């Protein structure tokens with residue numbers, strides 16, 4: 001095997017890869033689901049690396065379950081030689097701490113996932129101790145090449161897809177910049193070398209069934225415990241294990257129809273329905289899972305796929321799976337059989353972006369085909385079918401006025417009172433690097449694209465709402481607090497994503 005050109009040559013230990021999902025930064029508010037479900041990205045990556053480079057040992061950790069300190073202890077105690085970190089906007093500070101410490105041990109970290117991908121160049125300029133950023137929607141190929149490079153194989157670094165790197169301890173030579181905004185289409189599964197089918201319909205079959213043993217047992221026990229504490233009351237059967245899975249990706253909304261607050265790539269890809277059920281069966285064997293969070297961006301978008309999953313459900317599963325999925329109100333109302341298919345598959349809870357109780361703000365965010373009436377009908381349909389609804393609302397977009405805010409507050413109270421909602425998520429709009437509002441801040445010159453994305457997410461939300469919407473940030477927070485208290489009165493779960501928890505306490 002060729003000697004590494006880029007990594008410290010003096011490893012006197014077997015190569016060992018640590019893949020970490022950075023936990024939320026201190027003070028971040030939680031969504032109702034938070035901490036109850038495992039981060040899947042690092043498990044999927046770890047499974048892939050272990051399968052393709054079996055001589056390498058892989059460890060995975062979720063910072064939502066273990067502290068940064070415990071993760072950093074592994075650098076030394078486990079002789080880690082390669083570190084990959086999954087970085088979201090809300091876990092950026094924790095990711096930086098983990099990377100800084102690893103660089104001190106001579107292990108330059110590689111960053112991936114949404115936040116890192118969307119801010120790669122600025123991020124590396126601001127924090128040169130980070131090894132590289134992978135901007136891929138499917139990080140498997142790039143990570144494998146980097147790991148191979150780290151063990152001394154000769155890899156043409158220019159052929160690593162979606163890589164951003166400056167000249168540093170990890171990757172010497174000319175900087176490589178992958179500009180995700182200009183090259184978004186390159187991230188598609190259609191363009192992936194791994195997908196030799198050239199189609200989307202079974203593309204995700206290239207990814208192996210996730211090896212859940214890459215997380216230690218205490219992770220699984222923690223998810224189960226937290227899940228039972230929060231959602232146990234929604235189930236009649238005993239919950240034996242909880243997991244995430246991902247056998248479909250993307251959303252029917254594309255181009256100008258994408259919701260304005262959405263920051264995701266939304267590339268459409270599926271597994272075969274057989275692989276879907278194989279994942280379910282295997283997860284049940286691995287960790288006794290009977291609750292599955294299928295994290296497809298919008299499961300209801302794909303009628304044909306959903307039907308095929310319903311039609312191929314094995315009769316001999318030997319247990320009753322319960323699924324939690326994302327759905328759109330418009331699909332549940334306009335596709336007459338969608339709720340029926342959901343029931344057949346075993347969907348017991350649907351996460352719906354209801355967004356607003358005012359047509360003005362709702363249609364600003366989602367377009368003219370959505371309406372409050374459709375949202376209401378979808379909730380009624382779900383309730384009639386005995387399926388729970390998790391509804392999320394976004395306050396303070398540019399179309400928001402005191403009147404629209406009042407309409408939203410009243411609508412939420414109405415659906416809570418009528419028992420149409422089991423979980424409520426409500427938060428002020430957060431401009432993210434890759435959503436309409438984040439881009440708007442850049443266009444208006446309020447924020448520069450070259451800057452490291454502001455550390456305090458609350459401040460960027462305040463900046464946007466105070467300057468661009470018809471209400472103040474404080475009014476949005478007051479409404480969120482009022483609705484959280486209302487939900488608590490009715491004993492339903494509530495939370496707020498992507499904002500600081502202290503905002504709701506003061």
Ligand code: B12
Nearest residue numbers: 024031039041084085086088089112113134138139497498
């Ligand atoms: C499941 C899910 C959760 C689960 C699991 C969390 C997790 N970190 O995975 C739960 C419910 C716990 C959760 C919590 C939160 N979530 Co969440 N979640 C998702 C969801 C729906 C799916 C993610 C997933 O599993 N995809 C499938 C796996 C296989 O793919 P993947 O994770 O994208 O990973 C691939 C690539 O990204 C890449 N990759 C990922 N990491 C790395 C690392 C390296 C080194 C490399 C090379 C590549 C790489 O390769 C992977 C394999 O192909 C996404 C939306 C989406 N569709 O992406 C939101 C999403 C990731 N969540 C989001 C948010 C905001 C949160 C919370 C902050 C909410 C809150 N306030 O509590 C917390 C964060 C908790 C945390 N720090 O992990 C945002 C992030 C926005 C942003 N720009 O950062 C997203 C994008 C949704 C959104 N637009 O609002 N979430």
Ligand code: SF4
Nearest residue numbers: 251253258259262297
């Ligand atoms: S429905 Fe969901 S996944 Fe689709 S564009 Fe809207 S926010 Fe994004």
